[in-house]
Amino acid sequence: MTALEDRYRRWLRWYPAEHRRAHEEEMLGVLLAAAGPDQTRPAVRDVLDLARGGLGIRIRRAPGALARGGWRDATALLGVIAPLLLLAGTARYAAQAILSLPDATFAATHGSSWWIMYYSAPSHLAWGIAAVVALCGAPRATAAAVLAALVLSVAVLAANDDYAGAAAAAPLLLGLITAGALLAGPGAARGREVLGRPRLIGIVVLLAVAVFFETAMVREALGITWGAGLAGLAGAALVATAWLARGAAGRRALVALAVPLLPIMTVPYYPGYVEDPLARCLITMVAVPAVTGLVSLAALAALELLVIRPVTARRRRPAG
Amino acid sequence: MQEPTFLILTALAARPQHGYGIMCDAEQISDGRVRLRAGTLYAALDRLQADGLVDADREEVVDGRLRRYYRLTDDGAAALATEVERLRRRAEAAAARLGPARLRGAQATVPAV
Numbered sequence: 001m002t003a004l005e006d007r008y009r010r011w012l013r014w015y016p017a018e019h020r021r022a023h024e025e026e027m028l029g030v031l032l033a034a035a036g037p038d039q040t041r042p043a044v045r046d047v048l049d050l051a052r053g054g055l056g057i058r059i060r061r062a063p064g065a066l067a068r069g070g071w072r073d074a075t076a077l078l079g080v081i082a083p084l085l086l087l088a089g090t091a092r093y094a095a096q097a098i099l100s101l102p103d104a105t106f107a108a109t110h111g112s113s114w115w116i117m118y119y120s121a122p123s124h125l126a127w128g129i130a131a132v133v134a135l136c137g138a139p140r141a142t143a144a145a146v147l148a149a150l151v152l153s154v155a156v157l158a159a160n161d162d163y164a165g166a167a168a169a170a171p172l173l174l175g176l177i178t179a180g181a182l183l184a185g186p187g188a189a190r191g192r193e194v195l196g197r198p199r200l201i202g203i204v205v206l207l208a209v210a211v212f213f214e215t216a217m218v219r220e221a222l223g224i225t226w227g228a229g230l231a232g233l234a235g236a237a238l239v240a241t242a243w244l245a246r247g248a249a250g251r252r253a254l255v256a257l258a259v260p261l262l263p264i265m266t267v268p269y270y271p272g273y274v275e276d277p278l279a280r281c282l283i284t285m286v287a288v289p290a291v292t293g294l295v296s297l298a299a300l301a302a303l304e305l306l307v308i309r310p311v312t313a314r315r316r317r318p319a320g
Numbered sequence: 321m322q323e324p325t326f327l328i329l330t331a332l333a334a335r336p337q338h339g340y341g342i343m344c345d346a347e348q349i350s351d352g353r354v355r356l357r358a359g360t361l362y363a364a365l366d367r368l369q370a371d372g373l374v375d376a377d378r379e380e381v382v383d384g385r386l387r388r389y390y391r392l393t394d395d396g397a398a399a400l401a402t403e404v405e406r407l408r409r410r411a412e413a414a415a416a417r418l419g420p421a422r423l424r425g426a427q428a429t430v431p432a433v
Contacts (some may be wrong), residue, residue: 025386026386034340050358
């Protein structure tokens with residue numbers, strides 16, 4: 001093998017493995033035939049052209065490759081975990097609402113409006129219903145319920161000029177992930193199968209623990225400090241992450257879940273310094289999820305290329 | 321239709337050819353103006369095969385190297401014929417608007433093929 005051939009072969013790694021298997025030798029022949037007699041290095045323009053061609057083929061084949069790869073199972077997992085997270089959000093609101101009922105009743109008898117005190121109850125209820133429909137495994141009904149909850153949430157947020165930081169965007173994004181996963185993936189039954197009963201029960205328990213620590217009034221009643229509550233929450237999140245990260249499908253699902261969940265953890269503030277309500281809405285609903293979404297996608301690409309593919313390839317190819 | 325696609329389909333219109341053959345032929349058809357590089361050529365062949373316009377014909381080994389020949393499918397020939405008709409109508413429209421005198425003037429400045 002000449003040095004030029006070796007170098008061209010290295011640049012052909014831009015192409016998907018499937019394409020390389022079918023065309024690598026043929027393309028090398030063409031590249032070498034087109035090369036000058038004394039050429040020892042690939043021309044820059046040829047290298048750029050190979051990169052462009054390889055990436056073009058990868059992008060064109062991406063949907064099929066994703067469907068064949070671990071993404072099917074990752075989508076199945078998301079169809080179970082995303083609605084569980086949605087349900088946890090509703091449970092947290094319900095716990096807080098019920099515990100604050102005595103105070104609210106007192107305030108209501110002194111002229112406060114029930115509507116103002118519980119204005120986000122309808123949207124939380126709608127997300128809870130969408131989550132239950134999703135957990136029953138009905139994709140189209142889920143999509144309809146998610147759409148209804150989405151419209152209701154945006155209307156409630158806009159009517160109250162409430163953009164409570166990234167937390168407001170989380171149910172919307174989780175709802176979209178839930179509907180998308182159930183419509184495009186193999187369904188919730190496969191998700192439960194991939195997850196396995198022990199891990200499913202474990203995650204439900206961890207979510208219950210997280211809701212418990214996240215509910216301010218529960219913490220106050222039990223004398224748990226905010227810091228200790230946060231530590232409990234982080235512990236539950238860590239254990240759930242470690243469980244999911246054990247399989248390739250779980251790792252992919254985790255990165256997708258980072259889009260709605262990462263903003264809550266990294267952007268816990270409310271952009272009150274922005275005066276324009278529309279700009280405030282766009283920051284929480286669009287800009288922050290978009291930025292964390294892009295970061296998550298970059299992490300996903302790195303995970304796929306640097307960890308999952310090499311590990312699976314090594315397992316497929318026996319040593320020696 | 322993009323120019324590389326048009327040149328590849330034209331190169332395959334008369335007979336099946338291998339990758340390097342298509343490359344040289346495309347250069348000749350375009351009067352040396354377009355030199356398809358391997359990346360562009362194989363990306364286009366991948367797309368054309370997926371669209372059913374081009375298909376693999378046969379393989380041979382020359383000097384220890386694999387050569388795969390590609391041929392135009394019936395759909396590919398139909399797509400090329402449609403494009404030829406479209407280009408012909410455009411060229412005729414342009415020629416008619418230029419008029420014979422100005423058209424001859426342009427021909428005098430362009431070297432003959």
